[in-house]
Amino acid sequence: SAVISQKPSRDICQRGTSLTIQCQVDSQVTMMFWYRQQPGQSLTLIATANQGSEATYESGFVIDKFPISRPNLTFSTLTVSNMSPEDSSIYLCSVANLPGLGLDEQYFGPGTRLTVT
Amino acid sequence: EDKVVQSPLSLVVHEGDTVTLNCSYEVTNFRSLLWYKQEKKAPTFLFMLTSSGIEKKSGRLSSILDKKELFSILNITATQTGDSAIYLCAVARDNYGQNFVFGPGTRLSVLP
Numbered sequence: 001s002a003v004i005s006q007k008p009s010r011d012i013c014q015r016g017t018s019l020t021i022q023c024q025v026d027s028q029v030t031m032m033f034w035y036r037q038q039p040g041q042s043l044t045l046i047a048t049a050n051q052g053s054e055a056t057y058e059s060g061f062v063i064d065k066f067p068i069s070r071p072n073l074t075f076s077t078l079t080v081s082n083m084s085p086e087d088s089s090i091y092l093c094s095v096a097n098l099p100g101l102g103l104d105e106q107y108f109g110p111g112t113r114l115t116v117t
Numbered sequence: 118e119d120k121v122v123q124s125p126l127s128l129v130v131h132e133g134d135t136v137t138l139n140c141s142y143e144v145t146n147f148r149s150l151l152w153y154k155q156e157k158k159a160p161t162f163l164f165m166l167t168s169s170g171i172e173k174k175s176g177r178l179s180s181i182l183d184k185k186e187l188f189s190i191l192n193i194t195a196t197q198t199g200d201s202a203i204y205l206c207a208v209a210r211d212n213y214g215q216n217f218v219f220g221p222g223t224r225l226s227v228l229p
Contacts, residue, residue, distance in 0.1 A: 001162075033217075042205060043160070043219040058216075090158055102165045104149045104209040106217070111158030 002027050002095055004109035012115045013083055020079045021112045023093035028073035031096040033106070034066070038089045049076040049093075083116045090114070119144040121220035123206050129226045134196050138223045140206030141188040150182055150189050153205040155222070160205055163191070196227045 003026040013019050023032070032049040047055040047068055055068035070076045080087050093109045124139045142150065149167045153160035164173045166182035166189060173180050177196075182189045193200055206220040 042221045043207075045217055045219075092159060102149070102167075104151060104217075105162055105165050106151070106153075106207075107162060108159040113158065 001101070001107045002029060002098055004093065004095060004107060006091075006093060006109040006112050008112055009110065010113040010115075012117060015084050015116055017083055018079055018081045019083065019114060020077050021091055021093075021114075023076045023078070023109055025074045025095055027098075029095040029098060030073065032070060032076050033094045033096070034068060034076070034078045035092045035094060035108075036089045037092065037111075043092065046078070049078075080114065083114075085116045088114055088116045119208075119210065119218050121206055121208050121218050123204075123220040123223050125223060126221060127224045127226075129228065130196055131228050132197055134227075135192065135194045136196060136225065138191040138193075138204050138206075138225070139188065140191070140220055142206075142208045142218075142220075143187065144208050144210055144218060146211040147184070148209045148211045151207045151209065151217075152180055152189070152191050153207065155203040155205055156201075163204075193225075196225075198227050198229055201225055201227045 005024045007022045034046040035043045037043050045058050046061045047057045049055050049068050049070040051070045067079045091112045094106045096106045097103050121142045149165050151165050152163040164180045169184040177194045180191045203222040203224050205222045208218050210216040
Protein backbone atom coordinates (compact mmCIF):
# COMPACT_ATOMS: atom_id res chain seq x y z
CA SER A 1 0.00 0.00 0.00
CA ALA A 2 1.07 3.61 0.43
CA VAL A 3 1.52 5.95 3.36
CA ILE A 4 -0.69 9.00 2.91
CA SER A 5 -0.69 12.10 5.08
CA GLN A 6 -3.04 15.04 5.10
CA LYS A 7 -2.69 18.48 6.58
CA PRO A 8 -4.40 19.93 8.50
CA SER A 9 -6.08 17.07 10.33
CA ARG A 10 -8.84 19.40 11.44
CA ASP A 11 -9.75 23.06 11.27
CA ILE A 12 -12.49 25.44 12.27
CA CYS A 13 -13.01 28.22 9.76
CA GLN A 14 -15.26 31.22 9.37
CA ARG A 15 -17.73 31.42 6.53
CA GLY A 16 -16.48 33.25 3.48
CA THR A 17 -12.88 32.16 3.95
CA SER A 18 -10.94 29.46 2.09
CA LEU A 19 -8.94 26.47 3.31
CA THR A 20 -6.32 24.50 1.43
CA ILE A 21 -5.85 20.85 2.35
CA GLN A 22 -2.64 19.07 1.46
CA CYS A 23 -2.22 15.40 0.61
CA GLN A 24 1.24 13.83 0.52
CA VAL A 25 2.01 10.25 -0.56
CA ASP A 26 5.25 8.43 0.18
CA SER A 27 5.54 7.04 -3.34
CA GLN A 28 4.63 8.08 -6.85
CA VAL A 29 1.03 7.26 -7.70
CA THR A 30 -0.85 7.73 -10.92
CA MET A 31 -4.38 8.02 -9.54
CA MET A 32 -5.30 10.43 -6.76
CA PHE A 33 -8.79 11.41 -5.70
CA TRP A 34 -10.55 13.82 -3.36
CA TYR A 35 -13.70 12.85 -1.46
CA ARG A 36 -16.12 14.57 0.85
CA GLN A 37 -17.99 12.85 3.65
CA GLN A 38 -20.68 15.01 5.16
CA PRO A 39 -21.94 14.21 8.66
CA GLY A 40 -23.75 10.89 8.72
CA GLN A 41 -23.25 10.38 4.99
CA SER A 42 -21.12 8.14 2.84
CA LEU A 43 -18.22 9.22 0.67
CA THR A 44 -18.84 11.37 -2.36
CA LEU A 45 -16.15 11.73 -5.00
CA ILE A 46 -15.34 15.38 -5.65
CA ALA A 47 -12.73 15.00 -8.37
CA THR A 48 -9.82 13.07 -9.78
CA ALA A 49 -6.58 15.01 -9.41
CA ASN A 50 -4.62 14.77 -12.64
CA GLN A 51 -0.91 15.40 -12.68
CA GLY A 52 -0.01 18.18 -15.06
CA SER A 53 -3.57 18.98 -16.13
CA GLU A 54 -6.87 20.20 -14.76
CA ALA A 55 -8.74 17.96 -12.34
CA THR A 56 -11.77 15.98 -13.51
CA TYR A 57 -14.78 17.03 -11.46
CA GLU A 58 -17.86 14.97 -10.68
CA SER A 59 -21.35 16.22 -11.23
CA GLY A 60 -22.22 18.88 -8.68
CA PHE A 61 -18.64 20.00 -8.02
CA VAL A 62 -16.93 22.87 -9.82
CA ILE A 63 -13.40 24.15 -10.06
CA ASP A 64 -14.23 27.60 -8.72
CA LYS A 65 -15.47 26.12 -5.47
CA PHE A 66 -12.94 23.27 -5.15
CA PRO A 67 -9.74 24.15 -7.01
CA ILE A 68 -7.29 21.27 -7.06
CA SER A 69 -3.59 21.21 -7.79
CA ARG A 70 -1.43 18.17 -8.61
CA PRO A 71 2.06 19.42 -9.33
CA ASN A 72 3.68 15.97 -9.19
CA LEU A 73 2.92 12.28 -8.58
CA THR A 74 3.22 12.46 -4.79
CA PHE A 75 1.33 15.61 -3.84
CA SER A 76 -2.03 17.29 -4.29
CA THR A 77 -4.02 20.09 -2.72
CA LEU A 78 -7.75 20.72 -2.47
CA THR A 79 -9.02 24.20 -1.67
CA VAL A 80 -12.49 24.73 -0.28
CA SER A 81 -13.35 28.26 -1.35
CA ASN A 82 -15.76 30.82 0.05
CA MET A 83 -16.86 28.38 2.71
CA SER A 84 -20.32 28.09 4.18
CA PRO A 85 -21.54 25.87 7.05
CA GLU A 86 -22.73 23.35 4.43
CA ASP A 87 -19.06 22.69 3.61
CA SER A 88 -18.51 21.22 7.07
CA SER A 89 -17.34 17.71 6.28
CA ILE A 90 -14.48 15.31 6.39
CA TYR A 91 -12.32 15.67 3.29
CA LEU A 92 -10.30 12.64 2.26
CA CYS A 93 -7.68 12.09 -0.37
CA SER A 94 -7.09 8.64 -1.75
CA VAL A 95 -4.79 6.87 -4.18
CA ALA A 96 -5.27 3.88 -6.43
CA ASN A 97 -3.52 1.89 -9.15
CA LEU A 98 -0.55 1.18 -6.92
CA PRO A 99 2.20 -1.09 -8.23
CA GLY A 100 1.48 -4.74 -7.57
CA LEU A 101 -2.08 -4.11 -6.40
CA GLY A 102 -5.48 -4.25 -8.04
CA LEU A 103 -6.37 -1.28 -10.22
CA ASP A 104 -9.25 -0.22 -8.00
CA GLU A 105 -7.71 -0.83 -4.59
CA GLN A 106 -7.96 2.58 -3.02
CA TYR A 107 -6.05 3.72 0.03
CA PHE A 108 -7.19 6.74 1.96
CA GLY A 109 -5.43 9.47 3.82
CA PRO A 110 -6.38 10.13 7.45
CA GLY A 111 -8.83 12.86 6.46
CA THR A 112 -9.33 16.51 7.34
CA ARG A 113 -12.28 17.39 9.54
CA LEU A 114 -13.52 20.85 8.56
CA THR A 115 -16.04 22.83 10.58
CA VAL A 116 -17.34 26.10 9.15
CA THR A 117 -18.96 28.53 11.57
CA GLU B 118 -28.79 6.95 -12.02
CA ASP B 119 -26.10 4.61 -10.74
CA LYS B 120 -26.50 3.58 -7.13
CA VAL B 121 -25.12 1.31 -4.45
CA VAL B 122 -27.44 0.14 -1.68
CA GLN B 123 -26.40 -1.48 1.58
CA SER B 124 -28.42 -3.30 4.19
CA PRO B 125 -28.92 -3.22 7.00
CA LEU B 126 -27.90 0.37 7.65
CA SER B 127 -27.30 -0.42 11.28
CA LEU B 128 -26.72 -3.65 13.19
CA VAL B 129 -26.07 -4.47 16.84
CA VAL B 130 -24.73 -7.90 17.78
CA HIS B 131 -22.88 -9.55 20.63
CA GLU B 132 -19.35 -10.84 20.58
CA GLY B 133 -19.13 -14.25 18.95
CA ASP B 134 -22.07 -13.70 16.64
CA THR B 135 -21.77 -14.05 12.88
CA VAL B 136 -22.99 -11.21 10.70
CA THR B 137 -23.76 -10.84 7.01
CA LEU B 138 -23.71 -7.43 5.40
CA ASN B 139 -25.35 -6.89 2.05
CA CYS B 140 -24.51 -4.68 -0.89
CA SER B 141 -26.49 -4.41 -4.11
CA TYR B 142 -25.73 -2.18 -7.04
CA GLU B 143 -27.10 -0.77 -10.25
CA VAL B 144 -24.30 0.80 -12.21
CA THR B 145 -23.27 1.13 -15.80
CA ASN B 146 -19.91 -0.19 -16.87
CA PHE B 147 -19.25 -2.18 -13.69
CA ARG B 148 -15.61 -3.07 -13.19
CA SER B 149 -15.16 -4.13 -9.56
CA LEU B 150 -16.76 -4.05 -6.12
CA LEU B 151 -14.84 -3.06 -3.04
CA TRP B 152 -15.40 -3.33 0.69
CA TYR B 153 -13.94 -0.91 3.24
CA LYS B 154 -13.96 -0.62 7.01
CA GLN B 155 -14.25 2.88 8.44
CA GLU B 156 -13.56 3.28 12.14
CA LYS B 157 -12.69 6.94 12.54
CA LYS B 158 -11.97 9.02 9.48
CA ALA B 159 -10.09 7.01 6.89
CA PRO B 160 -11.66 3.90 5.34
CA THR B 161 -9.33 0.93 5.19
CA PHE B 162 -9.41 -1.46 2.26
CA LEU B 163 -10.77 -4.97 2.86
CA PHE B 164 -11.55 -6.69 -0.43
CA MET B 165 -11.78 -6.12 -4.15
CA LEU B 166 -14.07 -8.44 -6.10
CA THR B 167 -14.24 -8.70 -9.85
CA SER B 168 -15.44 -12.23 -10.58
CA SER B 169 -18.66 -13.95 -9.56
CA GLY B 170 -18.60 -16.85 -7.15
CA ILE B 171 -15.00 -16.57 -5.99
CA GLU B 172 -14.80 -16.02 -2.25
CA LYS B 173 -12.18 -13.71 -0.88
CA LYS B 174 -11.14 -14.42 2.68
CA SER B 175 -9.06 -12.67 5.28
CA GLY B 176 -9.14 -14.11 8.76
CA ARG B 177 -12.71 -13.96 10.05
CA LEU B 178 -13.87 -11.83 7.13
CA SER B 179 -14.99 -13.16 3.77
CA SER B 180 -16.81 -11.75 0.80
CA ILE B 181 -18.33 -12.95 -2.44
CA LEU B 182 -19.79 -11.30 -5.52
CA ASP B 183 -22.76 -12.30 -7.68
CA LYS B 184 -22.59 -10.34 -10.93
CA LYS B 185 -25.77 -11.88 -12.26
CA GLU B 186 -27.89 -10.77 -9.31
CA LEU B 187 -25.79 -7.61 -8.80
CA PHE B 188 -24.92 -8.02 -5.16
CA SER B 189 -22.18 -8.88 -2.75
CA ILE B 190 -22.07 -10.01 0.86
CA LEU B 191 -19.50 -9.47 3.55
CA ASN B 192 -19.43 -12.07 6.31
CA ILE B 193 -17.78 -11.64 9.67
CA THR B 194 -17.61 -14.71 11.91
CA ALA B 195 -16.96 -14.79 15.65
CA THR B 196 -17.34 -11.02 15.86
CA GLN B 197 -15.22 -9.02 18.30
CA THR B 198 -15.71 -5.54 19.72
CA GLY B 199 -12.90 -4.38 17.45
CA ASP B 200 -15.11 -5.16 14.47
CA SER B 201 -17.37 -2.25 15.42
CA ALA B 202 -17.17 0.17 12.50
CA ILE B 203 -18.97 1.38 9.41
CA TYR B 204 -18.57 -1.03 6.52
CA LEU B 205 -18.66 0.64 3.13
CA CYS B 206 -19.33 -0.98 -0.20
CA ALA B 207 -18.15 0.79 -3.36
CA VAL B 208 -18.32 0.05 -7.06
CA ALA B 209 -15.68 1.04 -9.58
CA ARG B 210 -17.06 2.01 -12.98
CA ASP B 211 -15.32 1.84 -16.30
CA ASN B 212 -16.04 5.34 -17.48
CA TYR B 213 -13.40 7.85 -18.50
CA GLY B 214 -10.52 7.04 -16.20
CA GLN B 215 -11.67 5.68 -12.86
CA ASN B 216 -14.84 6.39 -11.04
CA PHE B 217 -16.19 5.11 -7.74
CA VAL B 218 -19.67 5.09 -6.23
CA PHE B 219 -20.00 4.43 -2.52
CA GLY B 220 -22.96 2.97 -0.68
CA PRO B 221 -24.30 4.53 2.52
CA GLY B 222 -22.51 2.03 4.73
CA THR B 223 -23.60 -0.40 7.45
CA ARG B 224 -22.87 0.68 11.00
CA LEU B 225 -21.95 -2.44 12.98
CA SER B 226 -21.81 -2.37 16.75
CA VAL B 227 -20.45 -5.42 18.55
CA LEU B 228 -21.27 -5.52 22.23
CA PRO B 229 -19.16 -7.43 24.76
